Amino acid sequence: MTRNSIVFDNVSYNFGKKEIFKNLSFEVPAGQTVGIMGPSGTGKTTLLRLMGGQIQPDNGTILVEGKDINKIKRAELFELRKCLGMLFQSGALFSDLTVFENVAFPLKEHTRLNGEMIRYLVLIKLNSVGLRGAAHLFPRELSGGMQRRVALARAMALDPKLIMYDEPFTGLDPIALGVISNLIKDVGSVYECTNVIVSHDIEETARISNLLYVLSEGEIIGQGSPQDLKKDDSPRLKQFLNGLPDGPVPFHYPAPEYLDSLIGVKNTKRTIIKRDD
Amino acid sequence: MLIHALRRIGRFGFEMLSSMGRALRLLSSALIRRPDHRNIPLIIGQIYQLGVLSILIIVCSGFAIGAVLALQGYTQLVRVGSESALGLGVALVLVMEIGPVVSALLFAGRAGSAVTAEIGLMKATEQLASMEMIGVDPISRIIAPRFWGGFIVLPLLALMFSVVGIWAGSLVAVDWLGVYSGSFWSVMEQGVDFFDHVMKGIIKSIVFGFVVIWISLYQGYDSLPTSEGLSKATTNTVVFSSVWILVLDFFLTLMMFEL
Numbered sequence: 047m048t049r050n051s052i053v054f055d056n057v058s059y060n061f062g063k064k065e066i067f068k069n070l071s072f073e074v075p076a077g078q079t080v081g082i083m084g085p086s087g088t089g090k091t092t093l094l095r096l097m098g099g100q101i102q103p104d105n106g107t108i109l110v111e112g113k114d115i116n117k118i119k120r121a122e123l124f125e126l127r128k129c130l131g132m133l134f135q136s137g138a139l140f141s142d143l144t145v146f147e148n149v150a151f152p153l154k155e156h157t158r159l160n161g162e163m164i165r166y167l168v169l170i171k172l173n174s175v176g177l178r179g180a181a182h183l184f185p186r187e188l189s190g191g192m193q194r195r196v197a198l199a200r201a202m203a204l205d206p207k208l209i210m211y212d213e214p215f216t217g218l219d220p221i222a223l224g225v226i227s228n229l230i231k232d233v234g235s236v237y238e239c240t241n242v243i244v245s246h247d248i249e250e251t252a253r254i255s256n257l258l259y260v261l262s263e264g265e266i267i268g269q270g271s272p273q274d275l276k277k278d279d280s281p282r283l284k285q286f287l288n289g290l291p292d293g294p295v296p297f298h299y300p301a302p303e304y305l306d307s308l309i310g311v312k313n314t315k316r317t318i319i320k321r322d323d
Numbered sequence: 324m325l326i327h328a329l330r331r332i333g334r335f336g337f338e339m340l341s342s343m344g345r346a347l348r349l350l351s352s353a354l355i356r357r358p359d360h361r362n363i364p365l366i367i368g369q370i371y372q373l374g375v376l377s378i379l380i381i382v383c384s385g386f387a388i389g390a391v392l393a394l395q396g397y398t399q400l401v402r403v404g405s406e407s408a409l410g411l412g413v414a415l416v417l418v419m420e421i422g423p424v425v426s427a428l429l430f431a432g433r434a435g436s437a438v439t440a441e442i443g444l445m446k447a448t449e450q451l452a453s454m455e456m457i458g459v460d461p462i463s464r465i466i467a468p469r470f471w472g473g474f475i476v477l478p479l480l481a482l483m484f485s486v487v488g489i490w491a492g493s494l495v496a497v498d499w500l501g502v503y504s505g506s507f508w509s510v511m512e513q514g515v516d517f518f519d520h521v522m523k524g525i526i527k528s529i530v531f532g533f534v535v536i537w538i539s540l541y542q543g544y545d546s547l548p549t550s551e552g553l554s555k556a557t558t559n560t561v562v563f564s565s566v567w568i569l570v571l572d573f574f575l576t577l578m579m580f581e582l
Contacts, residue, residue, distance in 0.1 A: 098456050120460075127458035138453035152457045200457075
């Protein structure tokens with residue numbers, strides 16, 4: 047029987063009055079690389095934050111490595127997070143620490159390794175993302191793409207069981223893109239680590255994922271292997287995968303009629319542009 | 324119109340209560356936790372950041388205020404021939420009132436606003452969130468050391484302020500205006516009691532330290548992760564801290580004089 051790293055069971059989540067997810071259910075099998083794709087604003091980052099226990103759902107259960115992440119105590123949650131890694135969209139490196147210190151941070155906090163051993167491990171991780179030579183630099187001295195590579199090295203520092211990646215391919219040049227996507231794939235296969243990748247990059251995500259979920263308007267509109275999804279005839283899925291502007295998946299954020307906004311129809315709460323008369 | 328106004332008042336009251344609840348929760352999570360020896364270097368680091376780096380502004384201000392007090396006091400006391408009591412007057416005003424209050428106001432402006440901006444920026448750039456995901460509690464690692472650092476240094480800064488102020492007062496009174504040195508110091512020595520006067524000033528600065536660092540930490544931790552949110556949070560730290568210092572000073576003085 048397949049063990050699941052993550053289980054979402056009828057999870058609903060609202061941000062203010064906006065419904066982000068309604069009765070969302072899916073599983074992430076252990077040791078697999080799972081891609082979660084979907085249009086902007088569909089709640090992919092929110093999904094990762096729910097998985098990490100940073101926010102709580104309004105309803106439903108989220109199991110991470112067999113534990114209900116919203117019912118365990120705060121101390122247990124922090125204990126569980128020691129075997130999770132997360133790459134933030136912004137990198138979220140500690141700005142007062144050097145690249146070396148950033149990658150060494152989880153090792154110093156959670157292991158009893160001596161300084162020399164930590165140095166070896168940090169240099170190995172930095173070498174894998176091509177930034178061993180930048181160990182002495184501060185995050186402010188790196189480009190956005192380089193910061194994300196350092197953040198990736200930090201997320202992998204403790205060789206976690208589960209790594210969540212928020213847009214790992216954004217801002218990378220083609221060479222770095224190839225290296226990083228192969229690195230994510232290798233980490234999954236060599237260390238039997240579960241990878242959850244949230245990305246817009248259909249081609250790259252499909253290339254390294256065993257299983258894909260496509261989200262739109264708070265629900266899963268397609269799931270399966272990359273080959274299965276290509277064969278799927280669902281109009282919403284086809285529109286997203288082929289990048290078509292017109293179709294059942296809305297490109298526009300909910301708004302009143304375009305013409306109404308332009309001419310300034312009165313008594314419309316959502317009127318954005320009012321006429322000057 | 325009336326309903327609209329009532330609704331706004333109600334919403335304001337609710338937001339204020341909710342904000343106080345969040346502030347209390349932050350404080351209790353920072354204070355109620357198992358002592359961790361790894362926090363000691365962090366607290367020492369914060370004592371340096373919040374205390375040692377504030378010494379210059381405290382010394383300069385203490386010197387200026389002590390000198391002004393001596394000048395002002397002399398012009399009044401010399402009329403009734405009581406300039407020998409100048410040392411006592413300067414010392415009592417500094418130790419019991421001006422020292423704790425002004426050093427707390429300066430601390431809020433220099434160190435408090437810096438703490439708020441630092442934590443607010445860490446929140447806006449997801450550094451606190453990434454620390455949580457690494458399995459390190461930011462309350463323990465970031466909030467608690469800053470709390471203890473701020474709480475420890477303010478009474479010391481207030482004492483330093485008073486000492487420098489008294490020294491400046493002696494320079495003005497004795498070395499410049501010609502007040503007899505023996506009477507300046509001996510009247511001060513006879514009139515100033517450690518428990519009756521100095522201790523009251525220390526208690527005040529302990530309370531101010533607690534309140535100022537709590538406000539600073541909460542404003543940073545609860546700030547909106549935007550440039551406007553950060554700007555509002557740092558302003559709130561200085562404004563709220565200053566108002567609370569002055570209000571608490573009144574009540575503490577009232578309690579200490581047992582009126």
